[in-house]
Amino acid sequence: MQKVYVISGTMCTVDLWQHVFPKLKNILPIHIDITPASSFEEINKIILSVITEPAVIVGFSLGGFSAMNFSIHFPEKVKKLVVVAANTDGLSDSEIQLRKSTIDFLEKHTYKGISQARIQQFLHPDNHRNSEIISVIKKMDADLGKDVLLRQLRATSTRLDISQKVLTLNTPIFFIAAENDALVNPKKLKEFVSKSQKGTYVMIKNCGHMVPLEKPEELASILNLTIN
Template identity: 75%
Template sequence: MQKIYFISGTMCTVDLWQFVFPKLENMLPIHIDITPANSFDEINDLIQSHIEEPATIVGFSLGGFSAMNFAVHHPKKVKRLIIVAANTSGLSDSEIQLRKNTFDFLEKHTYKGISQTRIQQFLHPDNYHNTEIVSIIKKMDADLGKEVLIRQLKATSVRINISEEVLKLNIPILFIAAENDALVNPKKVKEFAYQTRKGKHITIKNSGHMIPLEKHKELASILNLTIN
C-alpha cells in the first residue's frame, strides 16, 4: 500500500478529505498540516519533513500551490503531483484585496467565524444550503481559529507566479478544476496544463471551489484511476 500525501487549503484541516479518504484503494493517505507555517519556505520544510521520496502529493487550493512550489524547489523528491482547484499564478487582485480587508478587520475586531457569504463564494449554487458541507467548512474554520487565519493570510497571500518553473518540471501533473470555481479559472488551468511536459487536465462539472467536499466521489475515482 503506497503512501499518498495530501495538503489542504487555507483554513482547512484534514476534515476536508473525510469523504475522499475512505474511498481510496491501495493507498495510505497522509495529511500534511501546513497551518503552523509562517512562509512558503516553512511550508516546504514541513512537506519535506513528512514525505518519503519520491512522493505523490495531492494538494487542494493553497495546498496545490504549495505542492507545486515544493516540487519546483525539490524536483527529485516528487514523483507525481495532483493539483485540485489551484493554479500557478497565485491569487487574483480581488482575492488579494479581500484578504487584506479581512486581515485589517481581524486586527481590530473579534473573529466570529467564516460568514455565509464567504462560504457561498467557495460553493456551487446547488450547495449553498447543503448543511453537511457548510457545517464542515464552519467546523474547520472554528477549529483553526483567528490566530491561524491571520498567520495564513500573512504567510500565503503574496504568492509569486511560479508558472515558468512548473513548466520545467518533468513529472506527471494532473490538474483537476471545477467548472464553476469562482476563485480559480478552470479555462486558464486547462490551458496551462496543456503547456506542461507531462500535464493532464480534468474539469469536474457542477462543482464550486470545494471539490473534495462537493464532488468527493468523482475526486476519489480520479485518484484511484490515476495513482493505481
C-alpha cells in the same frame, strides 16, 4: 499500499477529506498539516520533514500551490503531483484585496467565524444551502481559529507566479479543475496545462471550489485512476 501525501487549503483540516479517504483503493493517505507555517519556506520545511522518499503529493487549493512550489525547490522528492482547484499564477487582484481588508479587520476585531457570504463564494450554487458541507467548512474554520487564519493570510497571500517553473518540471502533474470554481478559472487553467508536456487536465462538472466536499466520489475515482 501506495503512500500519498495530502495537503489541504487555507483554513482546512483533515476533515476536508472525510468523504474522499474512505473511497481510495490501495492508497494510504498521509495528511500534512501546513497550518503552523508562516511562509512558503516554512511550508516546504514541513513537507520535507514528513516525506522520506520520492512521493506522490495531492494538494487542494493553497495545498496544491504549495505542492507545486515544493516540487520546484525539491524536484527529486516528488514523483507525481495531483493538484486540485489550484493555479500557478497566484491570487487574483480582487482576492488579494479581500485578504488585505480581512487582515486589517481581524487585527482590530473579534473573529466570529467564516461568513455565509464567504462560504457561498467557495460553493456551487446548488450547495449554497447544503447544511452538511457548510457545517464541515464552519467546523474547520472554528477548529483552527483566528490566529491560524491571520497567519495563513499573511503567509500565503503574496504568491509569486510560478507558471514558467512548473512548466519545466519533469514530474507528471494531474490538474483537477471545477467547472464552477469562482477562485480558480478552469478555462485559464486548461490553457496553461495545454502548454505543459507532463500535465494532464480533468474537469469536474457542476462543482464549486470545495471539490473534496462537493464531489468526493468523483474526486476519489480520479485519484484511484491517476495514483494507482
